[in-house]
Amino acid sequence: MHDEHFPALRRRGFLAATGAASLGALGLAGCGGSGSASGDGDGKADGTPKKGGRLRAAFAGGGAGETLDPHLANLFADVARAKALFDKLADYGADLSARPRLAEKWEPNKTLDRWRVTLREAEFHDGRPVTAEDVLYSYRRITDPKQAFRAKASLEPLDLEASRATGTRSIEFVLKRPTAEFPNLLAAFGAYIVPWHARDLGRKPVGSGPFRFVSFAPGRSAVFRRNDGYWDGAPHLDELELVVANEESARVNALLGGQVEYAHELAPATARAHEGKGQIEIVRLRNSAMQAFCMKTDRPPFDDKRVRQAFFLIADRAELVDGALSGAGEIGNDLFGKGYEYYADGLPQREQDLDRARALLKQAGAENLKVTLDTSAVAAGFTEAAGIFRDQARKAGVTVDVRMGSKDSYWSDILDSGTLCCYRSGAMPIEAHISQRLLSDSTTNATKWRHKDFDALYQQAQSTSDKTRRAAVYARMQRRLHSEGGFLVWGFADWIIGTARTVKGVETKAPANTLDWARFDKVWLG
Known part of the structure; x- marks a missing residue:
């Protein structure tokens, strides 16, 4: 996405480009500061929290059509704003279990x-209590056909x-x-609780979150102030400003120039250039994005499981992580959710075996x-991964023609068309990945994996109250996918954040889309 809202960002500096509305808001910060959001190796906040100041965080945004309505949250910037203003009934921990x-x-019940x-x-910002009626209103609003x-x-x-x-609460x-x-339903992406009497969520929202609404200029800036009555403890910061800078270079330059203290979504090359150099801090959120090739199992040549198995063995995962992700990640094992609850980590790590791959292709004709x-x-590393895999496949006698698609329509284009494509996914529970992508009636079933016996196993898992027995069913499903599924999962990318050195308390073990990612109520300025 081009930074059309800040065309002069590089020439004149970040503050000049953000316009009068943002400048006026920034003027409120006084000495609110430079900040660097860092934590120690155990993912725990370092130092003693300090009160006060304004933290400015830069995200890629959605332009003049942005809204603060949390049920319309789609981009990372939307979610960061929603998390500041609203709460869900539950959210995902670092292992993607619901908290x-x-x-x-x-x-x-039984x-x-x-x-x-x-x-x-808990209370909304207008002092009204959060009630059962608010929850039912929110969920009915979300599911409105x-x-x-x-x-x-x-x-x-x-x-x-x-x-x-059945009662007020x-x-x-x-x-x-x-x-x-x-x-997991309660923690679902976008399932925020809003007051039943809400009238203008998009422009003047009233939530129950750690910050209260101050101002909003779509495509430019949103300012929030500490909610002293927050049920989970008042934020350390006085104010939070989320600013839009769509180009990664703009976010980096703003961070280096002291115009923001937090820059979301940095490139691996940027991290390498600045990590350990002392000017800014680099925070790596491990296992934030699955990287894969998606094989359509309902059409030639991938309707033959031997061809899929051959492709599993063609991939040199370490080379793909090094080349496509610049080493900012770790290898995958053809399963989603490495490190998450229920992940089948007992399966042997698949290695490249070109001889076996050629033999399987021969058996399949x-x-x-x-x-x-x-x-x-459309996503970082996609074109690089395609080129690397093309060269790997050539060694097994397979010719891979790389076809470039539109950034604007890629995800809809590849859902049903083609036979092989680059694919990625953010963090979600393994159960959600299965239900949304791997059942016969899943609406985003990109691999076209449709097996009634597999569907039945999912229903068995969902009907099993004992967690150990349920985990065994999920393990059985994953063994099947590892053997003959349609996702060639070659890696898991780090999500990279840059902060000024004075920002403290950023959680380092929270994949994107989890509770402690982009969570500013526990951050402070040192």
């Missing part, structure tokens, strides 16, 4: 199709007509089917195979 937030606890949720005592809110699919298992408030959720991973690999500059 209580506005929900104090949840309890299922058949896992009814769950009772008890809310903690006339709307296109992202969390709608995640909340699909809920029967919201039958669900009801208690709700009985009725589900359409047994759902052992019900807490696919010698001298030619395939087209769709890629695009």
Whole structure:
């Protein structure tokens, strides 16, 4: 995305380019400071927290059409703003298991199709308590068939007509089917709780989050002030400003020039150039993005599992991580969710074996195979990965033609068309990855993996209350995918953040999309 909102960013400096609205807001900061958000090796905040100051954080944004409505959150900048203003009932920990937030606890019935949720005592910014009616209103708003809110699919298992408030702070959720991973629904991307009396969420939001709304200039800047009555403890910062800078170079220059204290989403080359040099801090969030090639299992040549298995063995994963990610990541093992809850880490690490790959292709009658690999500059490393894999495949006698796609339509184009494509995914629970991408009726089933017996295993897992037995079912499903699935998962990319040296308290073990990522209520300026 080009930085069309700051065309003079590099020439005249960040502050000059952000315009009068942002300049006026920045003027409120006084000595609010330079900041660097760093933590120690254990992922815990370093030093003693200090109160005060304004932290300015730069994100890529969505232009003049941006909104503060949390149910419309899509970009990382949207989520950062939503997390500052609102809460969910639950959110994901570093291992992608659900952690209580506005929900104090949840309890299922024996058949896992009814769950009772008890809310903690919390208030919206206008002083009204967060109640069961607010929760039901929020979820019904999200699932309104006339709307296109992202969390709608995640909340699909809920029967919201039958669900009801059983008290001011208690709700009985009725589900359409047994759902052992019900807490994941509460933590779903975009499932924020808003007040039932909300009228203008997009411009003057009232939430229950750690910061209160001050001002918003779409495509430019949003300013928030500390919520002293926040249920999880008042933020250390007086104020938070989230500014938009779409080009990575603009975010880096603003950080180096002292116009911001936090720069989101930096390139590996930038991290290498500055890491350990002392001017800024580099924070690497491990395992934040799965990197893969997606093989369509419903069409030639990948409808033959021997061809898929051959492609698993063609990949030199270390070379792909080094070349496509500049080493900023770790190798994958053809499964999503490395390090997450339920991940099948006992399976042997797959290695390149070109002789075995050629033998499998011969058995499948696919010698001298030619395939087209769709890629695009839509994501960092995609074009590099395509070129590297093309060269690796050539050594196995496979000709890979790389086809460049549009950045604007790539994700919709590759969902149903083509046979092989570059693919990535952010963090989500392994259960959500399966339900959204690997069931016969999954709406984003890019590999076209459709097997009724696999669907049945998922339903078995969701009907199993004992966690150990449920984990065994997920392990069985992953063994199948590792053997013959359609995702060639070659790596997991780091998510890279830059901070000024005086920012403290940034969690270093929180993949993107989890609770402690882009969470500014626990950050302070040293």
